[in-house]
Amino acid sequence: MALIKPRTLLIICGILSLAAIGCAWYLQHYKDMLPCPLCVIQRYAFLGVALFCLIGGIGNATRLGGVFGLLSALGGLGTAIRHVWVQAHPSVSCGIDPMETMLNRIITADLVPQLFKADGLCSDVHALLGLTIPQWSLVGFSGLTLLLLWSLVQRRD
Template sequence: MSSVRYLFISLFSLGLVIFAVILQQVGYQEVSFLPCPLCILQRVGYLGVAISCFLAVGIAPLRKLFHGLAALSAAYGVSVAAHQVWLLSHPETSCGIDPLETWINQFQLAQGLPWLFKADGLCSAKLPAILGLQVPEWSLFWFTVLFLLLTVTFFKKQQ
């Protein structure tokens, strides 16, 4: 894969995280989208894809390694987003406050950058749909696209 494509994927992933922070800070339809623990874990997945793709551009001899790490980050994101989509469709399984929230909020990153990594919301909260889908459904869609793209291109021969 070319450096331009790695940069595009990196910037796209960062853009999705920025969009999530904007939803958190500004809101949508007068509703603030507080991030739940699973949302924070998905942000970590997007940042993993972004950083790995950015490093693939900068360190050419290790490009295949960073490509693989980006694909693993996307696969991780698919699993977290799929779990949250499942929770949205089965709200009776949620008990309210997620014990994962306390664990995530104790990390140094959550304390140093609370606007990005602090979990305040509920994983099963139904928020307004954006273009017909809930945010976790959009996240699952984009993680799946990134995972498929990175996996297919991982096995393609370099030209």
């Protein structure tokens, strides 16, 4: 018998992902930390994890929700790694012109610009409790990846 059921793990991952999006929104609107294109991609990845995990956890599709949640977390993890690398090499750009234009043309950027409109620079470094925002995102996606892997390898009862 598992310590925590896969369904519960998925719901926890979904709630944690929504909390990460809430933190990003707070930092943007109350601490004036504008999101760059890589930040917005990470927000989409957190949203993907939240949607897949909550649908899989609430519905009866824990395996499917876990797999797609894991894929979203891995995409976010890769983006966060790239973002940390860009900030460590300030002369490198994240592709502001084409990537920002593309992201800002997605319908969610029009419907919810407060969350999905890219206005910042990837090389801008903002720290919170000793880590940069992309480093926190890297920690978050790493934790989600581990939790989702754990939920997928547990025996189903």
